[in-house]
Amino acid sequence: MKDWYEIYKNTIIETLSKEEITKTIKKAAQKITENKDNALKQIKNVEELLKRVREIRQNAIDQLETFIKEVKESIEAVGGTFYLAKTAEEANKKVLEICEEHEAKLVVKSKSMTTEEISLNEYLEKHNIEVIETDLGEFIIQQLEEKPSHFVAPAIHIPREKISKLFSKLTGEKISQEITEITLAARKLLREKFIKADIGISGANAIAADTGTILLVTNEGNGRFVTNAPPVHICIAGIEKINPTIEDAFIITRILPIYATGQTMTSYISLITGPSRTADIEFTTTIGVHGPKELHLILLDNGRTNMLKDPDFKETLQCIRCGSCLNVCPVYQRIGGTYGYKYIGAIGTIYTAFTHGMEKTAGPAYTCTLCAKCAQACPLELNIPKMVTKLRSRLQKAGYTAPPHQKVLTNILNTGNPFGEPEQTRTTWMKCDLQ
Amino acid sequence: MYWVGCMASYRVKEIAKSTVKILKHAQISFETLGSNETCCGSVLIRYGMLEEVEKLAKQTITTIENKNINTVATSCAGCYRTFAKDYYEYLDIKPPFTVLHTSQLLADIINNGKISVPDLAPLTVTYHDPCHLGRHMGIFEEPRQVIKAFNTKIIEMKNSYMNSNCCGAGGGLMSTYRELTAAIAEDRLREALETKTRYLITTCPFCVYNMRKTAETLNIPIQVMDLTEFVIKRIEGKL
Numbered sequence: 001m002k003d004w005y006e007i008y009k010n011t012i013i014e015t016l017s018k019e020e021i022t023k024t025i026k027k028a029a030q031k032i033t034e035n036k037d038n039a040l041k042q043i044k045n046v047e048e049l050l051k052r053v054r055e056i057r058q059n060a061i062d063q064l065e066t067f068i069k070e071v072k073e074s075i076e077a078v079g080g081t082f083y084l085a086k087t088a089e090e091a092n093k094k095v096l097e098i099c100e101e102h103e104a105k106l107v108v109k110s111k112s113m114t115t116e117e118i119s120l121n122e123y124l125e126k127h128n129i130e131v132i133e134t135d136l137g138e139f140i141i142q143q144l145e146e147k148p149s150h151f152v153a154p155a156i157h158i159p160r161e162k163i164s165k166l167f168s169k170l171t172g173e174k175i176s177q178e179i180t181e182i183t184l185a186a187r188k189l190l191r192e193k194f195i196k197a198d199i200g201i202s203g204a205n206a207i208a209a210d211t212g213t214i215l216l217v218t219n220e221g222n223g224r225f226v227t228n229a230p231p232v233h234i235c236i237a238g239i240e241k242i243n244p245t246i247e248d249a250f251i252i253t254r255i256l257p258i259y260a261t262g263q264t265m266t267s268y269i270s271l272i273t274g275p276s277r278t279a280d281i282e283f284t285t286t287i288g289v290h291g292p293k294e295l296h297l298i299l300l301d302n303g304r305t306n307m308l309k310d311p312d313f314k315e316t317l318q319c320i321r322c323g324s325c326l327n328v329c330p331v332y333q334r335i336g337g338t339y340g341y342k343y344i345g346a347i348g349t350i351y352t353a354f355t356h357g358m359e360k361t362a363g364p365a366y367t368c369t370l371c372a373k374c375a376q377a378c379p380l381e382l383n384i385p386k387m388v389t390k391l392r393s394r395l396q397k398a399g400y401t402a403p404p405h406q407k408v409l410t411n412i413l414n415t416g417n418p419f420g421e422p423e424q425t426r427t428t429w430m431k432c433d434l435q
Numbered sequence: 436m437y438w439v440g441c442m443a444s445y446r447v448k449e450i451a452k453s454t455v456k457i458l459k460h461a462q463i464s465f466e467t468l469g470s471n472e473t474c475c476g477s478v479l480i481r482y483g484m485l486e487e488v489e490k491l492a493k494q495t496i497t498t499i500e501n502k503n504i505n506t507v508a509t510s511c512a513g514c515y516r517t518f519a520k521d522y523y524e525y526l527d528i529k530p531p532f533t534v535l536h537t538s539q540l541l542a543d544i545i546n547n548g549k550i551s552v553p554d555l556a557p558l559t560v561t562y563h564d565p566c567h568l569g570r571h572m573g574i575f576e577e578p579r580q581v582i583k584a585f586n587t588k589i590i591e592m593k594n595s596y597m598n599s600n601c602c603g604a605g606g607g608l609m610s611t612y613r614e615l616t617a618a619i620a621e622d623r624l625r626e627a628l629e630t631k632t633r634y635l636i637t638t639c640p641f642c643v644y645n646m647r648k649t650a651e652t653l654n655i656p657i658q659v660m661d662l663t664e665f666v667i668k669r670i671e672g673k674l
Binding site for chain 2: 009012013016026330331333334335366367368369370371372373376386389390391392394395396401402404405407408409412413416417418419421423424425427428429430
């Protein structure tokens with residue numbers, strides 16, 4: 001517990017020295033913000049939409065426990081299975097259990113922060129199951145064994161030179177720095193995996209309580225392959241992803257791309273309600289045709305109920321993970337993925353506090369400048385700086401005081417100023433000619 | 436009453452001196468707490484040391500109250516926010532006096548003709564909205580009015596007003612992660628350079644201290660000064 005501050009401080013200094021990386025992050029973050037501002041101008045009823053989004057999210061979180069029950073009923077009614085995992089360990093075990101039942105050797109995944117939260121890939125790999133990320137950004141960082149640096153663009157910090165080298169190595173062919181050439185190589189590499197995979201694992205951008213529908217927003221189309229090609233689909237999502245109705249859930253996915261990537265709409269929004277089925281033969285419903293025969297929904301708690309019961313932090317659960325707060329953050333623009341543990345940025349420090357505990361969040365939580373640009377960028381108007389201040393207050397009570405802050409406190413208590421200067425010298429400046 | 440604040444008292448004394456000179460020039464009667472002034476607790480609030488601030492806040496308010504003061508003007512955007520908002524927001528304490536930032540006071544003084552503005556050669560500057568004053572408290576126009584009153588044109592940075600970027604000194608970072616503070620200050624200074632002006636005016640001693648130091652260290656050719664320094668230099672014909 002003693003070294004958390006020094007360790008994190010050194011990580012920051014190390015990141016700051018990698019100028020190429022920070023320049024790439026900054027450029028990308030600013031570009032997304034620019035695109036977002038342009039997209040917002042193009043949407044005529046944006047204010048109305050945002051108002052609706054805020055109402056929906058607030059309502060969803062206020063009655064979350066009821067909606068969890070409704071999701072269970074809805075999903076079971078369409079032939080899916082429902083599992084509520086209290087901890088990361090429980091969620092991982094459940095996934096493994098399904099994998100073992102199907103003797104799965106290969107799992108394909110579409111991007112999911114929730115699985116990153118519970119370190120699912122590492123867990124499955126430890127049990128000799130090969131896991132392939134299929135979102136291009138995720139695939140790149142998985143192959144390079146790096147950490148994601150953005151909610152929606154995980155490989156935002158990696159320059160294309162490095163990516164072309166990676167694909168040349170993976171394919172054994174010379175892949176140039178042309179992005180189209182890189183994507184074609186990825187297409188070829190992954191197509192085979194989609195077909196071979198025993199299980200597809202996805203997250204969810206929204207879940208509708210009334211129909212049990214899982215909504216998945218992607219641009220690349222990998223989400224469709226992952227949730228459609230393998231015989232089994234497992235969806236893992238935090239309980240906060242629930243929205244009351246399918247219309248509500250759609251409105252979330254309507255606003256998400258605008259704030260996440262600056263697009264007025266993404267290429268694909270998949271709506272998945274139960275496993276694949278047919279009634280074409282004698283109108284007898286049979287589960288499993290072209291799509292998966294099984295659909296398992298695993299909802300993850302992992303500290304979220306504690307957040308829900310905590311009036312200081314409850315509103316965090318309204319977050320739709322668009323990442324627009326990161327793109328405008330002066331700290332993020334400088335240190336990228338170093339600013340956080342699993343969850344990045346100021347809002348991330350709050351998530352991390354509940355999902356991974358105080359020790360993991362202490363360093364990043366003291367890294368926020370409290371400038372409030374995030375709060376201004378947030379479509380939900382979440383008061384992130386206030387929550388960070390409250391989180392710091394909890395950290396102080398739990399004994400996580402940064403040594404320099406302790407020194408300032410001692411100085412103030414002893415001398416009335418943060419610097420520890422003698423009290424009587426406070427007015428030295430007056431003793432010059434003021435005329 | 437003029438609330439000097441720790442930064443202007445100990446670290447950027449030019450701000451305190453300039454403020455007093457302006458007040459005297461405008462023949463405004465005022466007092467200070469002198470060596471009885473103590474930290475308002477702003478930095479401790481940012482650190483999350485809310486319990487520790489409570490005693491400090493009550494003590495500060497009582498000291499000011501006992502002097503029968505109606506209006507307090509602060510040099511520091513952080514002190515201003517603390518008095519005007521944070522004591523109430525985090526501690527449920529409402530100070531029984533009006534709080535102004537010196538930029539508001541200056542705008543008022545100029546509007547009431549208490550400062551005679553001399554004939555001045557035109558000047559071009561840029562202005563940095565401190566987070567604590569601008570985005571957090573909505574004070575955008577008063578500092579700009581003051582600057583413009585001295586025959587000075589403001590070239591706005593790409594990010595200003597509500598979109599102003601932090602200088603990096605906020606949130607307690609200046610003591611915990613100094614290197615990051617300087618890096619963020621550099622980013623802001625580069626934005627200021629894009630305006631092609633030689634002067635960067637702002638209204639918070641933390642911003643002045645941090646950006647001035649970073650500009651010096653990195654040889655960034657822009658002069659950072661507080662609004663009060665700018666005003667006194669213009670009055671005295673030194674700028």
